[in-house]
Amino acid sequence: MTLPSATAVPGGRASSRRGSRAAGRERPAGSSATAGYFFVALYVGLLGLLGVAPVVYAIYLALSNSGGFGSSFVDAFKDYRFVPAFEHILAFMLIWLISQTILVVGLTLMLHTLAQRVGAVFRFLFYIPGALAGAASVVVWLFMLDPTASPFAFVLHWLGYAQFNNAIAPGNLSTIFAIMAFWTGAGGWIVVMYGALNNIPHELLESAQIDGANAFKTAFFIKLPLIRKWIVYMLVLSFAGGTQLFVEPTVLGSAALGVGVSKYWSPNQLAWFVASQYDNFAEAAALSVVLLVLGLFVAAVLVWRGRLFEAE
Amino acid sequence: MAFPRRHALQLVGIAVLLLFTAFFFVPIVWLFLAPTKTDGQLLTQSPFAFGSFHTLGQTFHRIVTYGGHSMLIWLKNSAIYSVGGTALAVLAAIPAGYGLALTHFIGRKALLSITLVVMIMPATALVLPLFLEINKLGLYGTIWSLILPFGFFPFGVYLTYIYFSSTIPKDLLAAARIDGASEWSVFRFIALPLARPIVSLVGFFAFVASWNNFFLPFVMTYDNSQYPVQIGLQQLIGSTASFNPTNFTAGSSIVVLHRPDLAMAVIIAIAPVLIVFLFAQRALVSGMLAGATKE
Amino acid sequence: MATVAFEQATRVYPKSDRAAVDRLDLDVHDGELLVLVGPSGCGKTTSLRMLAGLEHVDDGAIRIDGKDVVDLAPRDRDIAMVFQNYALYPHMNVAQNMGFALRMAGVAKGDIATRVRAAAKILDIEEYLERKPRQLSGGQRQRVAMGRAIVRQPRVFLMDEPLSNLDAKLRVATRAEIASLQRSLGVTTLYVTHDQVEAMTMGDRVAVMRDGVLQQCDTPRTLYADPVNAFVAGFIGSPPMNLVDGIAEAGGVRLGSTLVAAPSVPARPGEAVTVGIRPESLSLAAAGDGIPATVSIVEELGAEAFVYAQLVGADGPVAEGANVKGNVIVRGEPSAAPRNGELVHLLVKEGSTLFFDAASGARLRG
Numbered sequence: 015m016t017l018p019s020a021t022a023v024p025g026g027r028a029s030s031r032r033g034s035r036a037a038g039r040e041r042p043a044g045s046s047a048t049a050g051y052f053f054v055a056l057y058v059g060l061l062g063l064l065g066v067a068p069v070v071y072a073i074y075l076a077l078s079n080s081g082g083f084g085s086s087f088v089d090a091f092k093d094y095r096f097v098p099a100f101e102h103i104l105a106f107m108l109i110w111l112i113s114q115t116i117l118v119v120g121l122t123l124m125l126h127t128l129a130q131r132v133g134a135v136f137r138f139l140f141y142i143p144g145a146l147a148g149a150a151s152v153v154v155w156l157f158m159l160d161p162t163a164s165p166f167a168f169v170l171h172w173l174g175y176a177q178f179n180n181a182i183a184p185g186n187l188s189t190i191f192a193i194m195a196f197w198t199g200a201g202g203w204i205v206v207m208y209g210a211l212n213n214i215p216h217e218l219l220e221s222a223q224i225d226g227a228n229a230f231k232t233a234f235f236i237k238l239p240l241i242r243k244w245i246v247y248m249l250v251l252s253f254a255g256g257t258q259l260f261v262e263p264t265v266l267g268s269a270a271l272g273v274g275v276s277k278y279w280s281p282n283q284l285a286w287f288v289a290s291q292y293d294n295f296a297e298a299a300a301l302s303v304v305l306l307v308l309g310l311f312v313a314a315v316l317v318w319r320g321r322l323f324e325a326e
Numbered sequence: 327m328a329f330p331r332r333h334a335l336q337l338v339g340i341a342v343l344l345l346f347t348a349f350f351f352v353p354i355v356w357l358f359l360a361p362t363k364t365d366g367q368l369l370t371q372s373p374f375a376f377g378s379f380h381t382l383g384q385t386f387h388r389i390v391t392y393g394g395h396s397m398l399i400w401l402k403n404s405a406i407y408s409v410g411g412t413a414l415a416v417l418a419a420i421p422a423g424y425g426l427a428l429t430h431f432i433g434r435k436a437l438l439s440i441t442l443v444v445m446i447m448p449a450t451a452l453v454l455p456l457f458l459e460i461n462k463l464g465l466y467g468t469i470w471s472l473i474l475p476f477g478f479f480p481f482g483v484y485l486t487y488i489y490f491s492s493t494i495p496k497d498l499l500a501a502a503r504i505d506g507a508s509e510w511s512v513f514r515f516i517a518l519p520l521a522r523p524i525v526s527l528v529g530f531f532a533f534v535a536s537w538n539n540f541f542l543p544f545v546m547t548y549d550n551s552q553y554p555v556q557i558g559l560q561q562l563i564g565s566t567a568s569f570n571p572t573n574f575t576a577g578s579s580i581v582v583l584h585r586p587d588l589a590m591a592v593i594i595a596i597a598p599v600l601i602v603f604l605f606a607q608r609a610l611v612s613g614m615l616a617g618a619t620k621e
Numbered sequence: 622m623a624t625v626a627f628e629q630a631t632r633v634y635p636k637s638d639r640a641a642v643d644r645l646d647l648d649v650h651d652g653e654l655l656v657l658v659g660p661s662g663c664g665k666t667t668s669l670r671m672l673a674g675l676e677h678v679d680d681g682a683i684r685i686d687g688k689d690v691v692d693l694a695p696r697d698r699d700i701a702m703v704f705q706n707y708a709l710y711p712h713m714n715v716a717q718n719m720g721f722a723l724r725m726a727g728v729a730k731g732d733i734a735t736r737v738r739a740a741a742k743i744l745d746i747e748e749y750l751e752r753k754p755r756q757l758s759g760g761q762r763q764r765v766a767m768g769r770a771i772v773r774q775p776r777v778f779l780m781d782e783p784l785s786n787l788d789a790k791l792r793v794a795t796r797a798e799i800a801s802l803q804r805s806l807g808v809t810t811l812y813v814t815h816d817q818v819e820a821m822t823m824g825d826r827v828a829v830m831r832d833g834v835l836q837q838c839d840t841p842r843t844l845y846a847d848p849v850n851a852f853v854a855g856f857i858g859s860p861p862m863n864l865v866d867g868i869a870e871a872g873g874v875r876l877g878s879t880l881v882a883a884p885s886v887p888a889r890p891g892e893a894v895t896v897g898i899r900p901e902s903l904s905l906a907a908a909g910d911g912i913p914a915t916v917s918i919v920e921e922l923g924a925e926a927f928v929y930a931q932l933v934g935a936d937g938p939v940a941e942g943a944n945v946k947g948n949v950i951v952r953g954e955p956s957a958a959p960r961n962g963e964l965v966h967l968l969v970k971e972g973s974t975l976f977f978d979a980a981s982g983a984r985l986r987g
Contacts, residue, residue: 049509053425068455165373258450302454313446501708505722
């Protein structure tokens with residue numbers, strides 16, 4: 015970007031020099047562009063190799079099937095396991111998203127009316143299960159669903175489940191996975207929502223009180239609208255995560271060989287199943303592209319429409 | 327007239343909170359009590375009764391030695407994958423976040439947007455495409471099939487970006503440049519020493535995410551000697567009598583595990599993360615909040 | 622020692638249609654303290670940062686000792702800068718902060734320590750050398766920032782509002798210290814401030830900028846006595862010069878209802894002109910003499926008093942943009958200060974009025 019003419023023209027007044035320096039405009043604070051590339055290089059390498067390349071490769075695999083362009087998508091959609099898998103996660107997400115939204119918002123609003131210190135204890139207790147993400151939480155819930163050992167045995171008996179197999183009957187699975195997801199995730203969201211509520215200026219709540227609003231009306235007319243953005247954020251993010259359900263049915267499945275949980279209960283399981291059992295990488299790729307597009311779409315909407323993130 | 331009604335509502339509220347406290351916390355309490363009892367005692371005693379330290383010791387010994395000390399192998403694997411992935415994640419994320427926040431280059435905004443999208447996208451969506459790619463590259467079955475994906479941590483880049491752009495005034499870097507520092511020296515002597523809090527925060531998050539990851543090692547590992555502890559737990563379920571009675575027909579050579587053993591295994595598996603949670607709760611919470619904007 | 626020259630230096634921010642600094646021509650002489658002053662957004666800080674290499678130069682040249690530095694990185698320009706917020710490295714102690722530039726230049730450790738100590742002695746901050754910036758008061762931080770600049774013995778000092786974060790009393794004391802330090806070191810200095818008092822008291826010369834354009838650059842005395850336009854006239858001086866619109870007539874200018882006599886008005890009769898009168902050039906007179914005005918408020922400062930008054934009948938048709946209401950300030954004796962609401966008569970000191978074009982603000986010379 016440095017042209018020799020920049021110093022060769024003595025006392026240059028010429029506006030023609032404007033062009034010679036315009037190239038360096040992206041250089042505030044004296045930093046240089048090359049330095050910027052240097053700092054992001056390793057990350058960009060990883061992003062390319064592990065973020066972009068797999069997606070491109072999966073799309074390529076899905077499209078370059080021997081059956082012709084796009085035939086692997088047709089295979090995937092026609093697969094007799096495809097529709098049930100999506101029905102399963104649809105049911106799971108309906109139960110999970112509705113109950114999580116109501117309960118997280120309700121519990122947070124309740125906690126916010128308590129004294130700061132008491133609220134902190136509750137939040138901590140709710141948050142701890144978050145440490146047990148992954149297989150550990152599923153194992154814990156195996157115990158909880160086992161009527162012979164569970165501390166919640168009385169509930170299970172009341173529901174008419176005398177044995178473990180009754181509790182994890184196929185019809186119950188969506189609900190069970192929703193409970194597991196809620197158990198590990200809700201505490202974290204309550205912390206986030208509580209933080210959002212704490213960002214509401216104190217004078218605003220006091221002024222609502224002076225205007226005659228009771229605790230209920232303050233929660234409903236002042237607090238709720240102000241954290242609506244976060245509720246949407248939670249919903250959208252949970253939706254994206256929910257479509258990817260894998261750990262829970264897989265681990266639960268290994269506890270009930272020959273019983274209810276199929277190896278292709280969720281779409282992700284199905285994709286893994288066709289890849290590992292039939293070496294049908296094209297159909298697996300097609301399935302994961304479908305799931306990926308769902309996730310990408312949701313993420314893109316949040317980033318470009320949500321204005322939740324500081325992307326300047 | 328208003329007062330009794332308000333009290334009643336308060337009581338209902340407290341009851342609801344206690345109910346959910348039970349829901350969230352009873353499983354944890356139960357989990358930590360189970361290894362102190364035998365499987366038989368689990369059925370007969372109250373769920374919240376404490377067994378004995380002697381039984382606890384026996385349970386611990388049984389699970390650690392089970393399957394030729396499999397538990398220790400899995401823990402070691404988990405440590406290698408998580409520490410390796412975390413180190414790579416920090417190594418890549420800190421300079422990248424700095425570059426995005428405080429330097430200018432063509433494509434910076436695009437990179438930031440892509441980072442956000444990949445960060446919000448569920449990580450599990452990439453697992454199968456990654457599996458296909460890793461297979462193709464011939465890395466399947468190596469530790470790199472896990473360390474590399476764990477080291478790709480856009481959330482860490484975003485956290486670092488937010489940290490640098492909100493806590494380091496641009497004039498500070500300008501001062502260093504005027505003081506004669508090269509771009510590398512500015513990073514090395516000014517930005518990096520000031521980044522200590524964010525280094526540990528990114529490290530915590532990367533570690534927890536790697537340690538708890540199930541799906542990725544599930545597809546990337548195929549042998550007991552490679553399993554991390556999350557996959558190990560799943561294996562243990564298969565050896566637990568009450569969950570898989572069909573596996574244990576008479577005369578089977580498989581060592582039978584019982585529920586207290588499995589509970590102990592869960593405790594051992596989550597211990598590192600639980601410790602991080604307990605000690606870094608404040609930091610973790612602040613990170614979660616930093617993940618999105620101030621109102 | 623060094624000279625600095627801006628030659629048609631221009632900065633246009635991306636996505637802006639107006640130049641932040643528009644063809645700036647400015648010479649800073651060797652060893653001089655030149656103050657850039659103007660209201661916020663006038664381009665003075667941008668000019669300074671262009672010289673520092675922190676801001677891109679879109680057109681023109683900036684020379685240090687005759688050499689165009691536009692394409693040099695900041696670190697290759699041999700300059701030191703004091704930032705408005707000091708920009709002290711929070712993780713380094715005072716000695717490390719002051720020695721950082723020397724360390725970057727590869728100076729031996731022992732030499733760094735000697736030079737840091739010497740600079741600290743000049744600034745009287747030796748006892749704080751081991752402290753971190755957050756353990757220092759605002760005034761001490763300011764000194765460290767100064768110390769960081771002088772320890773390098775650069776060719777040019779750049780100072781960007783270095784006093785604006787100090788309280789009023791400390792600011793007055795530090796202002797004199799910086800000026801005397803600069804004179805004793807003799808380092809060419811470009812100093813940016815929005816405070817015209819600071820500019821007038823510190824600068825060998827003062828350059829007044831507005832909307833990216835240099836208005837006038839001269840000694841403080843000349844700026845005060847002989848401003849080139851109404852903007853400089855109104856910006857320099859505290860309280861500022863009274864600028865009142867009037868109509869030129871034969872033998873004087875009509876301000877409101879009164880004809881103020883002036884021997885030679887540099888405008889044709891009937892033309893609108895802006896009349897500039899310093900507050901000290903107005904005095905209270907007996908009734909029947911001078912311009913009638915109503916007192917709106919009196920500020921008594923002990924040694925002097927400022928009388929804010931409104932010229933009677935000054936609401937008539939006047940040129941656009943000028944002081945339509947005819948508000949004036951009179952500097953006077955507290956003992957003779959009138960009461961609020963009183964009708965007074967103002968006498969203009971002979972030969973003290975300046976005339977400006979009512980539309981462009983340009984100075985009209987007789």
